[in-house]
Amino acid sequence: MNRPNFPFALLLAVAFFFSAFLSGAAQAAGSVVAIYNNGQAQVTESRMVTLPEGAAAVVFSDIPETLDPSTIRATAPDMAVEDVQYSYRPITADNLLDAFVGKELSVILPDPTDANARIQRKARLLSNEGRPIFALGNEVYVGSYDALLLPEMPAGFDAAPNLTLTTRSTVAGRKNVALSYLMDGLTWRADYNLTVSQSGGTADLDAWATVSNSSNHAFPGADLRLVAGEVGRVPSRKLFARNKNVMAEAVMMDAAPAPAAAAEESFSGYHVYDPGRYVSIPASGSKQVALFSASNIPVKTELSSRFYSSPNRLAGKQGQPVESTLIFTNTEQNRMGRPMPAGVVRVFMPASDGAKLLAGEARLGHSAVGEEIRLAVGQSFDVNVERVQTSFQRIGKNAAEVGWRITVRNGSAESRDVRLQDSFSGQWTILSADTPYTAKDAGTIEFDLKNVAPTTGGEGKTVNYTVRFEY
Incomplete structure (x- = not known):
């Protein structure tokens, strides 16, 4: 097994230097973010580091909490990655109590002699599985408490996740490291506004992508890709319960970065949309990005009513709803001819004074070119x-x-x-x-x-x- 041929103290110093250097560069513009409909995203980032010849430890601290450690890949010219370590032990009540199992704490308990009073007792924390269990003298206490007073802040907690690469370079100098990974917390859907003309025979369509981020990690100036379709994934097993310390190590092989996508193209049975500009995604919340628009699409409205008849005797009048459906065909001849990702279509129709009012909403599945689009917008009033x-x-x-x-x-x-x-x-x-x-x-x-x-x-x-x- 090959090992570093320089002192361990020097290795720690190099790791500390890289950690400090990269903390400000982790959010640099230029990340390629491919977001899928199922709440996952593939991220490829460029990070500039300075590496010595031989072995080094590179620490990245500005990475998403929702990152999947098993998917991390890193490549750079004249550099090999020998292992990857992802660690994150956030400051939570459960994690803090886990650190004090077997130790004495101050517990604020209800006073057994006065329902409105509280008492402070010293107790040893026996377990924190499910709920805290304490030893009070010779007795074991399993019950409610108002608060716990910890004697100190334990070591080993992280304000943010840490990613450490053990690298070996054949040439020293600055290197552009391509870092890629899969993560949760990013999703997108299509939202459509379909505005029907005064005559009712044509409509204008505006398609938007609503990108939602719950990962608490921002992507400023991202090169965005939106993948339409349900991508199959193998169910993953969480390494630790209750978000305790998470660490994953793997020996990495060289891997190429994700291929670039066109403005709209077919990809392995899916469709990829590229807005054609850099998009900044907030750490929490949503953002709408224009996809495409089409004008003067020929449309028609169909009124239909369905009844399920059976060989049973029925007395009296039987009412049945009349559904209003807006129909158009997704073809170039009809000024469309674009794959339509799944989403919600909001249909606006003109009132007598020309005002465009919401006539109904319909959920649209993934629709290919050439399909007839039928939007059930509501029940007929007249x-x-x-x-x-x-x-x-x-x-x-x-x-x-x-x-x-x-x-x-x-x-x-x-x-x-x-x-x-x-x-x-x-x-x-x-x-x-x-x-x-x-x-x-x-x-x-x-x-x-x-x-x-x-x-x-x-x-x-x-x-x-x-x-x-x-x-």
Whole structure:
């Protein structure tokens, strides 16, 4: 095994020098941050250090608390990394008490003779697993307490995580170390504003990326990459419970930095978005970054109402909601043709005075180019549908014939198209219908009602049909 050929004291001095030198350079602009939808990020940073020929210890103190130690990689010309050590023991109540197990503390306890009084007792901390357990003389105390007074601040705690590289260089001098790692606490989603024109036939779309950071670590001037898609990861096992001292060591091999991405490109079944400029990500909170926009997209609004029919006798009127869906196709011909990452679409429609008001929100999954986008924005206020069971007859033990009358009323000032969808279970056959229908699939029929006129006198458009169920 190769070992340093200079005194250990000199090694410590070199490590201290590098730690002090790098503390101000850790947040230098130029970090490449690739953020995934699942709350993880890949970070590649450039850190300039001065290394002697031979072995050295390099300490970085400005690194995220949410870093995954097993993913750390570091490379530089003429430099090999022999091991990596990540350590972080934050100052928490649990960690402090762990340091005093077996020692005597001052405990503020309720006074057993006076419910409003408190007493101070000396007690030895026996355990801190789950809750503190004390020895009070010859008795073991497991119960509530108001406070603990520690005799001193124990050593070995960190204000921030520390990363130590043991390196060996063949050439002395300043080196640009490429440091990369995976971390938690960074995520992003897409947010869309879809504004429908006054005519209702076109819409303008603005796409934004909302980047959220809960890692308590800022990235000023980051070269940002946003990866759309669900990346598979092996579930990780936490090394220590209750955020106690975390340390990981590994022998490192040379590794290339992450490849650069284009403004928008396909990557292993995913899509990568590059804002095209440096973005500063705050240590806590969120930031919106413009992705793309499109104007005059052809759109249409569909009114539909679905009912699940069954071979059961029902009395009285059965109301059913009418859903309003905004539809467009993601193609270049429709002035789109861009992959749309998953997110929330907010649809704004014009009022009579031209004001654009929120008409509804819809959640969008990852949508590829060429897909039809259907946004259910809410229920129709003016158009309503109700039905009445006009007949019911049991045919044998496992069959029944059911008749329905569906009434569509249009309370708006304009004619509207309405699609009725009836779904059935088991085996079924339509015996009669006074309105044309199509079988959408093995369990659904559709009535497409065109130009349903505004309703007057309480009447409306009616559909009558009879279905036989066999079950």
